[in-house]
Amino acid sequence: MSIAIVGAGAIGGFLGVRLAEAGEDVTFIARSNADAIRADGMRLIEEDGTEIHSKSVKATRSMQEAGAHDIVLLTVKAHQVGPIAADLKHLIGPDTVVVTMQNGIPWWYFMGGHGGEHAGTRLESADPGGLIADNLDPKHVIGSVVYPATVLTDPGTVKVIEGNRFGLGELDGSKSERVLALSQRLGKAGFRAPVTSDIRAELWLKLWGNLSFNPISALTHATLEDICRFPDTRAIAAEMMREAETIANRLGVTFRLGIEKRIAGAEKVGPHKTSMLQDVEAGRPIELEALVGSVIELGRLTGTPTPHIDTVFALMRLLAQSLERANGRLAIQGA
Ligand SMILES: NC(=O)C1=CN([C@@H]2O[C@H](COP(=O)(O)OP(=O)(O)OC[C@H]3O[C@@H](n4cnc5c(N)ncnc54)[C@H](OP(=O)(O)O)[C@@H]3O)[C@@H](O)[C@H]2O)C=CC1
Numbered sequence: 001m002s003i004a005i006v007g008a009g010a011i012g013g014f015l016g017v018r019l020a021e022a023g024e025d026v027t028f029i030a031r032s033n034a035d036a037i038r039a040d041g042m043r044l045i046e047e048d049g050t051e052i053h054s055k056s057v058k059a060t061r062s063m064q065e066a067g068a069h070d071i072v073l074l075t076v077k078a079h080q081v082g083p084i085a086a087d088l089k090h091l092i093g094p095d096t097v098v099v100t101m102q103n104g105i106p107w108w109y110f111m112g113g114h115g116g117e118h119a120g121t122r123l124e125s126a127d128p129g130g131l132i133a134d135n136l137d138p139k140h141v142i143g144s145v146v147y148p149a150t151v152l153t154d155p156g157t158v159k160v161i162e163g164n165r166f167g168l169g170e171l172d173g174s175k176s177e178r179v180l181a182l183s184q185r186l187g188k189a190g191f192r193a194p195v196t197s198d199i200r201a202e203l204w205l206k207l208w209g210n211l212s213f214n215p216i217s218a219l220t221h222a223t224l225e226d227i228c229r230f231p232d233t234r235a236i237a238a239e240m241m242r243e244a245e246t247i248a249n250r251l252g253v254t255f256r257l258g259i260e261k262r263i264a265g266a267e268k269v270g271p272h273k274t275s276m277l278q279d280v281e282a283g284r285p286i287e288l289e290a291l292v293g294s295v296i297e298l299g300r301l302t303g304t305p306t307p308h309i310d311t312v313f314a315l316m317r318l319l320a321q322s323l324e325r326a327n328g329r330l331a332i333q334g335a
């Protein structure tokens with residue numbers, strides 16, 4: 001099977017190296033990493049320090065050059081999907097499966113079999129201007145919840161911090177042949193890839209942590225365990241989760257864990273910097289709209305007040321603006 005991985009970053013690199021080592025034909029659609037991968041493949045440093053060097057992976061900057069693939073793993077950040085949406089058509093044939101691997105509320109949330117009064121609703125925060133929905137038919141899409149924590153340490157090198165689970169689910173909840181086959185393929189490459197009949201509930205459970213810990217970490221520069229152990233930030237995270245739970249409940253989603261258990265799970269990850277804090281420190285744009293703005297949008301849609309989430313979102317928007325200005329100044333100075 002041919003697998004195209006769009007985005008050769010922390011998650012894409014993790015998947016690509018393991019899949020290639022399991023015998024899959026892997027091509028990265030890469031940008032800043034493309035030359036490094038072409039020159040010397042991709043390296044993965046596993047959780048236990050074992051290093052895997054995959055020289056069989058290919059890399060190109062052009063989706064047109066790559067052509068249609070059996071499986072497309074979409075591993076760019078949520079705000080990076082819109083700008084490439086029109087180009088994705090080059091990778092997609094009639095039976096291509098596209099796996100969305102972003103944190104946050106996905107652009108297809110109300111599509112692909114979501115019934116009820118909101119069926120078909122487009123979310124501006126997840127898909128600004130509807131660019132993704134206009135270009136990518138949800139019939140190709142399988143949803144995924146990304147649990148591992150990984151970091152791109154150098155161009156072409158990814159380090160696993162912890163985890164190897166990628167939850168999978170059809171948008172209509174069916175246990176289709178294609179989702180079961182994908183799960184097996186990921187399993188052969190050493191991942192845990194359970195298939196769920198309610199991918200939206202699984203996404204909410206992950207998002208509970210991302211919508212609270214990620215912005216709190218970006219604002220305070222604290223790690224996951226520090227946020228969970230400091231009573232005031234633990235309380236703010238819990239309040240944000242409570243607001244999100246009300247929204248999810250109103251959309252028909254229930255959580256299989258309680259808030260305290262979810263916070264305890266995050267605390268166990270340890271002194272880890274969330275991806276949003278890593279982006280702030282590296283001066284990269286942050287995934288604010290998909291992780292936090294989208295929950296506020298769903299709050300408005302369901303008539304749910306979100307005072308704690310709104311407050312943290314406002315602080316984050318100002319931080320994002322200040323970072324953009326600072327980065328603009330650095331770019332002008334040629335830094
Ligand atoms: N890393 C983690 O531990 C976790 C991440 N996630 C989620 O997974 C998703 C991916 O995150 P992560 O892997 O960390 O992100 P990274 O920033 O490490 O990787 C994204 C990659 O996509 C590339 N990219 C962006 N736009 C393009 C483009 N137009 N063409 C080609 N390549 C492009 C970037 O290249 P360039 O360098 O040129 O910008 C970068 O290499 C996010 O939604 C994140 O929230 C979820 C759980 C944990």
Ligand SMILES: CC(C)(CO)C(=O)C(=O)O
Pocket residue numbers: 103147148149150209210214224272273274275276
């Ligand atoms: C912290 C982690 C790995 C899990 O909550 C994550 O999803 C992120 O950093 O964005």
